[in-house]
Amino acid sequence: MNSEWLTHIQQAVAHGEQSASITAENPTGRRGAGGRESSMLGPGRKGRPCITLPAGETTELARIDGAGSIRHIWMTVTTHTDAVGFVLRDLVLRMYWDGSEIPGVEVPLGDFFCNGNGERALVTSDLVVVAPTGGMNAYFTMPFRDGARITIENQHPVDVEGLFYQVDFLRTADPATVTDLRFHASWRRENPTTIGQDFTILDTVHGQGAFLGTYLNIVALERYWYGEGEVKFFIDGDDQFPTICGTGTEDYFGGAWAFQDQLSADTEPNVLTFSAPYCGYPTHSTRDSSKQAVYATAMAPLHGMYRWHVQDPILFAEDLRVTVQQIGQVGPDIVERSDDVSAVAYWYQNPPATDRTPIASRNLRRPR
Template sequence: MLDLQGIENIKDEESHSINPENPCGEKGKAATTDSDLGKSRKGRAAVSLKEGETFTIAEIKGPGTIKHIWMTIAEATPKGSFVLRDVVLRIYWDDEENPSIESPIGDFFCNGFGSRCEINSLPIVVNPTGGMNCYFPMPFNKKAKITVTNEHPNKIDGFFYNIDYVLQPELPENVSYFHAKWNRQKTTQLQNDYTIIDNIKGVGHYVGTFLEVTALERYWWGEGEFKFFIDGDSEYPSITSTGTEDYFGGAWAFHKKDKSGRIYVQPYNTPFMGYPFFSKEDHTRDDFQTEDAMPLHGFGDDALPMHGLYRWHLPDPIRFKSDLKVTLQQIGNDDIGLFERSDDVASVAYWYQKEPHQIFSPLLPRKNRIPR
């Protein structure tokens, strides 16, 4: 868990940072780029991403640990919205050919639906406006490689990033590697639980969930239980929640009542769990528009309700010794009783495990990632 315990201790570590002005994180080579302000005056604060380009942000020889990642990017261009869904973040450990982290960049930082929102949690923080931070420690032995792929139908100017890491003489013997995987089922099937993550094989612990629900039906959507199938569980899991809002630390559908009796939804941000995003309507954007341009990010106030939630298992990691599967029921309540629902659900699963990991299923193509 991230805290101040031990911060006073001296450690045999070298501090480094990678950004566009020091792309290799070299000692004594930061802030070397020039601008019209003069020598070493912020000459390359960002990079551009060509359409279809995979850009390698960092390639670091270990042993070491990534301590902090900061990124920001425009959420729209003149050719469309949903940049946060169109740009894909991938991270590779040591010499692996398949990523251990694979997610649309916004979703990894708990900014789903291609939309910004502020996140005030312990490992993920998103500050105004779109400053995306990750504090999950990410150790690596031989090498760390971080890439972003621009699948947006336009060049993206102004991709900013900073990777803060330390180099170490060696890693602890019991260290595990950080993993994250995005998934989406555009229309869930009745009585067929949505899969957060499946086919995790090895030794490790599950540390978090980011959930995105686009409601396709009326009424309350959050009666489904999270299920954790651990180390050989088959028909029934070892761990479950009592409901969706319960898993995220809330209760009674997140509803509150004001003095006039009006019921409203109460979003929240806390260190370990939150409901930071609720959009009952989508509003037409007017940035990047010209006189003959169609509205971006929706064509009016007609979007379906969208809900974004996070839960971090940092004080309470879910341990597994051989395998893990995590699912979510799609069950609602129509004010009369429970009923089986079908919704549009997406998620990011976060966990640590010993390598090697099972190869991920292919990431959905861009058109199948676009929010409703």
Template sequence: MSEFNGLGMGLGNLSRLSKAKTRSISAENFDGAKGKGGMATEGTGAEPGRDLGKGWKISPSIMIEANKSYTIAEIEGPGVIQHIWMTCFPAHWRTLIIRMYWDGEENPSVEVPFGDFFCNGWNERCNVNSLPIAVNPAGGMNSYWEMPFRKSAKITVENISEDEFPLYYQVDYSLTEIPSDVAYFHAQWRRSNPLDYKDVHTIVDGIKGHGHYVGTYMAWQVNNNGWWGEGEIKFYMDGDEEFPTICGTGTEDYFGGAWNFEQPKGEYGTFSTAYLGMPQVIKPDGLYHANQRFGMYRWHIMDPIRFEEDLRVTIQALGWRSGRRYLPLQDDIASVAYWYQAEPHQPFPKLASKDDLEII
């Protein structure tokens, strides 16, 4: 068994010994060096720790200044990131952009707003209890996506807001050899606001190469009355043009629910499971919340969508109109696509502007 198989440990091989070296990067050990954690003499905890000194939580976080980028992790490989924990104030979840780069690449393989990456796309806290993403009270964001690299890994965050705020983070990884058939982690954010009439929301396109699609998160605002989830998701792969190879049967079906997510009668039933869920329903409040908003995820961990040449993923927004006819909707839809592929990857479209990212 390769060393790598002892890293993303399921319970079936948890007892197997490995020569992998476990390391961790945080504000208490900026480069993850062995035996160098907790040595800070200055930092965001210096004032409360002034009577205790070095080793007593002197640097638990960093201050993120307005309109600046920070490299929070830079690792020389080969290795694999196994867990990321972060937290910051919800007001900044759309204006803090996470980017990840593998093996010195110029274009990021991951470019997603902070909250959306962790299945919290509305700047309002929502607990998530799934296998690769766990969000816990009160805003502890955890990723268990396996992120291998052969030469190097770099994680940056960019604050595009006018505010300064603290960021707490920890990146747990192992240094080990990576087999030749292991692919690289990717994630991309897109938004249609509003979706054009009779158009479809594109979750991702322009993927070229060999890989497999492993997940979807959607932050969906409904701009009409009535049910909104009749639309089908479609996976166009390996040369598909007008029609896809995989076509779903409805939005709530794709996310693992049925019959309008209606349980109990007259209400949306939230749920969060290992592989799929709708953990967030934000209702109109009669004052500032004018539209219903939903957060949903679907992880293709047990059923990855495999492609050899290319991939495009779209979803329809459909409701009902008179005469029991479908109504194409013009909703506010944001999504994150998660996938693995061999490098190099195609450069992503330019990320939306600050105004186009804004939750209104």
């Protein structure tokens, strides 16, 4: 048994922490309150495994009083309806800590789980796992001292049926044992990006904390290789130039040489997707699977990749900004380019962010 894990469990028991879980079968998470609804099989026999999300409304999935930490979230939902739209981009996931009215997390549901552009992809990583068929798991630790709340807003044109979910958390008797750092996640998109201007993954945040990771989604709007752009971390007052500067987009996400198997000059290179504990490139697609296309199914190439800074934390004491260049390569030349780029930034900070820009409207989020 992992000794680190066992040490944590011993500390949790010593602090009087208690395990709890919120699902459609136990929406309050109270002791002894789960599985009471009736089905055709009788009382307590899978009576309420899922819920419907009414169009245009915000549904509260979880409300937790007191102190503790969320340790795991699992969800699955239908990705297609008869209405035009992309369910995974049309549902907005929000999380609130310690009674704040400003969400610490505000991200399209699919993108939060590294499934961008309304498309499913299998992900096998340390912090996010998306399993067949559309089982979305997040293992971020999300602490709170004075309550937590999770909501989903349905901006899809019609009701979305069949949202299954589970929020696993620990209740803590002593709020003093909870860290001051709060979990955050935000989503940004530019379509198209501006030539010569770096894409902002995380706009400047103030406080102290740690950057946890990036999910980057690129729809290539120009020909040839898109990923020469360097990822930059501007830490604690960095102005024009960053403290940490990578060497290329695929390099930052753990890959190399354009994620391709360069066989020979006469052979089409194979694009090699992969999914590993701390980095991955799970999405490469040139065919539409959204069921929105009526005639043609070919489309601009989709690329999705993630990186978790678990073993290599990015720490900041005053402020942090994260960007990536939009640079490609044509022959021997590197060139500025313009693509459809979106990203999720995941980080912890204290004090919690209070100057968040609201998420873009559904029309500006939808895949084009």
